[in-house]
Amino acid sequence: MGLVQLHLPAFQVIVPMLAAPLVMLMARSPRAAWATATLTSWLTLAISLLLLIRVRAEGVVAYHMGGWLPPVGIEYRVDSVNILVLLVICFISAVVMPFARLSVASEVREDKHGYFYAAFLLANCGLLGIAITGDAFNIFVFFEIAALASYSLIATGRERQAVMASYQYLMMGTIGTTFLLIGIGFLYIMTGTLNLLDLAERLPAVNDTRTVRAALAFIVVGISLKLALFPLHLWLPNAYAYAPSMVTVFLSATATKVAIYVLMRFIFGVFGHELSFNVLEMNLLLMPLAMLGILIPSIVAIFHTNIKRMLAYSSVAQVGYIILGISFASTLGLMASLLHLFNHAITKAALFMALGCIAYRLGGVSLIHMTGAGQRMPWTMTAFVIAGLSLIGVPLTAGFVTKWHLILAALDGGLWPIAVFVLGTSVLALLYIWRVVEVAFFRAPLRRIRVREAPLSLLLPTWFLTLSCLYFGIETSLPVGLAERAAEALMGDYR
Amino acid sequence: MSPFPFMEATVAIPLTLVIPALGAVLIALNGRHPNLRDGLMVAIAALLFATVLQILPAVLSGGRPAITLIELLPGLSMAFEVEPLGMIFALVASSLWIITSLYAIGYMRGANESKQTRFHACFAVALFSVMGIAFAENMFTLFIFYEVLTLSTYPLVAHKGNREAQQGARTYLVLLLGTSIGFQLVAIVATWWLAGSLSFTEGGIMEGHVSHALGGLLLLLYIYGIGKAALMPFHRWLPAAMVAPTPVSALLHAVAVVKAGVFTVLKVSTYIFGQDYLRELWSADLLMYIAAFSLLSASLVALQKDNLKARLAYSTVSQLSYITLGAMLAHELAAIGGSMHIVMHAFGKITLFFCAGAIYVASKKTNISEMDGIGRRMPFTMGAYLLGALAVIGVPPMGGLWSKWHLVLGAADSGQLLMVLVIMLSTLLNIAYLLRPAVRAFLMPPKEGESRGIREAPLLCVVPLCITALGCMALFLAADPLRAMLGGIFGN
Numbered sequence: 001m002g003l004v005q006l007h008l009p010a011f012q013v014i015v016p017m018l019a020a021p022l023v024m025l026m027a028r029s030p031r032a033a034w035a036t037a038t039l040t041s042w043l044t045l046a047i048s049l050l051l052l053i054r055v056r057a058e059g060v061v062a063y064h065m066g067g068w069l070p071p072v073g074i075e076y077r078v079d080s081v082n083i084l085v086l087l088v089i090c091f092i093s094a095v096v097m098p099f100a101r102l103s104v105a106s107e108v109r110e111d112k113h114g115y116f117y118a119a120f121l122l123a124n125c126g127l128l129g130i131a132i133t134g135d136a137f138n139i140f141v142f143f144e145i146a147a148l149a150s151y152s153l154i155a156t157g158r159e160r161q162a163v164m165a166s167y168q169y170l171m172m173g174t175i176g177t178t179f180l181l182i183g184i185g186f187l188y189i190m191t192g193t194l195n196l197l198d199l200a201e202r203l204p205a206v207n208d209t210r211t212v213r214a215a216l217a218f219i220v221v222g223i224s225l226k227l228a229l230f231p232l233h234l235w236l237p238n239a240y241a242y243a244p245s246m247v248t249v250f251l252s253a254t255a256t257k258v259a260i261y262v263l264m265r266f267i268f269g270v271f272g273h274e275l276s277f278n279v280l281e282m283n284l285l286l287m288p289l290a291m292l293g294i295l296i297p298s299i300v301a302i303f304h305t306n307i308k309r310m311l312a313y314s315s316v317a318q319v320g321y322i323i324l325g326i327s328f329a330s331t332l333g334l335m336a337s338l339l340h341l342f343n344h345a346i347t348k349a350a351l352f353m354a355l356g357c358i359a360y361r362l363g364g365v366s367l368i369h370m371t372g373a374g375q376r377m378p379w380t381m382t383a384f385v386i387a388g389l390s391l392i393g394v395p396l397t398a399g400f401v402t403k404w405h406l407i408l409a410a411l412d413g414g415l416w417p418i419a420v421f422v423l424g425t426s427v428l429a430l431l432y433i434w435r436v437v438e439v440a441f442f443r444a445p446l447r448r449i450r451v452r453e454a455p456l457s458l459l460l461p462t463w464f465l466t467l468s469c470l471y472f473g474i475e476t477s478l479p480v481g482l483a484e485r486a487a488e489a490l491m492g493d494y495r
Numbered sequence: 496m497s498p499f500p501f502m503e504a505t506v507a508i509p510l511t512l513v514i515p516a517l518g519a520v521l522i523a524l525n526g527r528h529p530n531l532r533d534g535l536m537v538a539i540a541a542l543l544f545a546t547v548l549q550i551l552p553a554v555l556s557g558g559r560p561a562i563t564l565i566e567l568l569p570g571l572s573m574a575f576e577v578e579p580l581g582m583i584f585a586l587v588a589s590s591l592w593i594i595t596s597l598y599a600i601g602y603m604r605g606a607n608e609s610k611q612t613r614f615h616a617c618f619a620v621a622l623f624s625v626m627g628i629a630f631a632e633n634m635f636t637l638f639i640f641y642e643v644l645t646l647s648t649y650p651l652v653a654h655k656g657n658r659e660a661q662q663g664a665r666t667y668l669v670l671l672l673g674t675s676i677g678f679q680l681v682a683i684v685a686t687w688w689l690a691g692s693l694s695f696t697e698g699g700i701m702e703g704h705v706s707h708a709l710g711g712l713l714l715l716l717y718i719y720g721i722g723k724a725a726l727m728p729f730h731r732w733l734p735a736a737m738v739a740p741t742p743v744s745a746l747l748h749a750v751a752v753v754k755a756g757v758f759t760v761l762k763v764s765t766y767i768f769g770q771d772y773l774r775e776l777w778s779a780d781l782l783m784y785i786a787a788f789s790l791l792s793a794s795l796v797a798l799q800k801d802n803l804k805a806r807l808a809y810s811t812v813s814q815l816s817y818i819t820l821g822a823m824l825a826h827e828l829a830a831i832g833g834s835m836h837i838v839m840h841a842f843g844k845i846t847l848f849f850c851a852g853a854i855y856v857a858s859k860k861t862n863i864s865e866m867d868g869i870g871r872r873m874p875f876t877m878g879a880y881l882l883g884a885l886a887v888i889g890v891p892p893m894g895g896l897w898s899k900w901h902l903v904l905g906a907a908d909s910g911q912l913l914m915v916l917v918i919m920l921s922t923l924l925n926i927a928y929l930l931r932p933a934v935r936a937f938l939m940p941p942k943e944g945e946s947r948g949i950r951e952a953p954l955l956c957v958v959p960l961c962i963t964a965l966g967c968m969a970l971f972l973a974a975d976p977l978r979a980m981l982g983g984i985f986g987n
Contacts, residue, residue, distance in 0.1 A: 395642070396567075419681060420681050423681050427672070430672060474567060476568055
């Protein structure tokens with residue numbers, strides 16, 4: 001056990017990575033592939049929980065790959081910030097896997113299941129790697145692993161447009177990671193190191209150079225592409241809309257979140273508060289973009305009749321809230337962002353899962369398909385409503401906790417209009433969620449075909465996440481505590 | 496040990512929430528057996544009223560029974576505390592629920608409405624949230640139940656399911672949720688941020704924490720954020736909600752929902768701002784004038800409406816403004832008058848709505864111009880209508896006299912003679928638009944061949960409206976105990 005404890009950070013990434021080829025070999029038996037992938041996802045969740053315990057006890061868990069010391073070797077570094085991200089990824093993938101069996105069986109060709117689950121594990125491994133590593137170049141590598149795996153996952157979608165959506169994502173994603181790589185290259189030229197901690201130490205000496213500033217610009221734009229910051233979000237709605245349900249659940253909850261984490265890490269951890277906000281005044285860039293990113297996609301979402309696409313636009317808007325929190329450049333703001341990272345992950349995953357149930361039974365996720373669904377699939381639709389309330393930010397749901405902190409952060413920064421803006425845009429979320437409620441509950445079903453409630457193996461994970469939305473809206477101490485510690489760690493001396 | 500109360504107030508408080516919530520579930524589960532379901536509903540309503548009564552002795556003896564359910568974030572909790580104003584509101588809502596549920600059975604069956612189970616279940620949820628609003632210890636708890644009330648009444652407004660009902664329900668939802676999230680929640684967060692507390696405290700929590708200029712802005716946000724008080728220009732939802740079946744209009748849109756709005760206004764003005772602080776605010780005067788305008792213009796609109804329910808709806812908008820006006824006068828007597836008006840207007844207006852519903856069930860008539868001579872066919876209904884109208888106008892021997900009496904006294908005492916005039920003028924308008932239907936029903940001859948075959952509505956419709964009409968008269972005698980109890984708000 002001692003050995004396992006010691007190598008926990010490595011296991012976090014290696015377990016899904018090694019399981020992936022294993023799963024691919026099981027391509028002949030979809031069931032075995034699924035079972036192995038599920039077990040792997042649960043194992044990674046266990047590892048991340050063990051890591052949480054260690055982080056709570058030790059503060060920071062540093063792990064040197066192959067025993068090579070940091071400036072030379074790659075360092076894995078788990079602190080109070082990325083443990084939150086690791087937990088989100090592992091939690092979501094552990095919940096989504098039981099959901100996947102039926103959902104994937106109905107949406108993906110059977111001969112592809114082995115590859116599908118292998119790609120899922122690789123995406124999982126890539127995202128975990130991005131979060132856990134303390135090395136800039138390593139971040140890029142894992143970004144590519146996660147991205148390539150997600151491209152193929154999206155391309156397995158039923159409709160033909162899935163391929164096109166995947167291609168679009170590939171283009172934008174590649175540009176993004178290339179920008180990131182250029183930025184990291186500049187930093188390496190200027191400092192001779194790739195370790196994030198070393199970078200943070202050596203950068204202040206060369207802060208004034210144009211190269212470092214160009215590096216910052218490249219990195220921020222590159223990551224913004226990955227996290228779908230308005231107006232670089234154009235790949236996202238198609239990718240989410242055409243991917244298989246299970247992939248949408250997983251990606252919406254984790255992929256953008258990890259990119260946001262990297263942005264936070266670079267802005268606060270590497271370049272530092274001084275350069276990012278005091279010298280370059282990045283808040284002046286991020287704040288308007290975040291606000292536009294909340295406003296415009298929310299309005300667009302109101303007019304979409306494909307609910308999956310509508311929720312995809314809503315995701316862009318939610319990313320806006322997180323970036324808004326970052327742009328306050330305060331501990332409270334960061335705390336709100338980190339909270340939303342977690343709360344939005346469970347909320348949106350629950351919503352997309354409910355949509356998965358609907359797709360499974362009704363064969364589509366357009367508003368028309370959902371007419372009268374409240375009578376036919378009461379459990380699914382109730383879950384959708386509760387998670388929708390959390391998305392709006394109604395008290396006693398997880399979404400409220402975020403909004404509350406975000407508004408407090410705005411008031412703390414003396415930004416009254418933004419506090420009002422945040423609440424006002426919640427009404428937009430209300431509008432697009434309510435459209436669904438109205439159609440599903442207050443209209444009689446169109447066709448006389450008997451549709452039953454979704455099967456239990458789809459319903460249970462959906463309700464598990466839905467109840468989590470309620471649980472974390474009432475018992476807030478775990479996410480709030482984690483977010484608070486993480487925000488303080490990121491802000492460092494600037495509290 | 497005295498036999499009354501049967502239980503501690505701290506036990507009764509959570510029970511007042513549990514009973515209607517469980518009741519909603521029971522009603523929903525028994526949808527297949529209409530008789531059992533409706534019987535259960537009445538039993539639940541009676542049980543709720545009995546439980547609310549258990550809290551009364553403690554409040555009358557000056558106590559403030561309180562419990563805390565959960566603490567969400569440090570300092571932000573779901574907690575309940577009963578004070579006189581909330582006590583009265585809870586008593587009014589829960590007692591009228593018994594009568595309304597009897598009436599609803601008669602009405603829904605008489606009018607052959609569909610989806611009765613959903614209807615009754617949502618009704619119970621609405622009562623659940625009214626209890627939460629009445630007993631909330633802080634603004635946050637109140638806000639949560641305020642939103643639940645909006646959401647639970649939405650299916651009731653949309654009940655008919657046709658295009659008109661959906662549009663009305665949409666207006667209802669957008670205005671109520673929009674104002675509450677866009678204004679009220681902003682004000683709540685700001686209060687928490689500035690004053691460090693959201694608890695309803697005697698004398699308010701603003702003094703010393705919030706400058707008067709900012710406080711004035713907050714007051715505007717609060718009063719307009721409480722869309723349920725239907726202050727112009729955010730009153731449109733109330734006429735829109737009239738597409739709902741009449742029991743909804745009666746209990747919810749004459750009593751529970753709108754009264755939850757003005758109740759919140761009174762709570763905020765006395766316990767969050769505090770009257771001394773409120774008097775200093777620039778926007779208190781402004782809101783007082785807006786309330787006065789709202790009061791008069793809604794009366795004028797009501798005069799124009801031929802549809803009886805629409806007329807009553809605008810009358811409600813006008814009557815609610817009395818209470819907002821009373822709160823904004825920031826005078827003890829005016830606030831007491833406003834609080835009394837919650838009770839008096841509730842009994843009067845519910846009677847009027849019951850009558851409108853009974854007329855619809857009996858004759859399918861909704862317009863006043865068609866009601867000529869109907870009083871001869873439906874003497875009990877129209878007699879009760881007359882009594883209800885007199886109560887809302889405020890003529891002795893009706894309870895409505897006392898609330899206006901205190902409002903006028905309060906206005907006069909704080910030197911707002913213009914407001915005294917407004918109240919008087921509006922009383923005249925009340926007479927004009929409320930008595931007209933009764934006059935036509937009793938004095939005009941029925942149109943040729945029209946009213947033949949019209950009889951009184953089913954017994955379950957007529958008996959409740961007679962009870963509430965008599966209640967209006969009984970309240971004439973209840974002024975003194977009410978006043979004594981409400982005096983407790985200001986510590987005397």
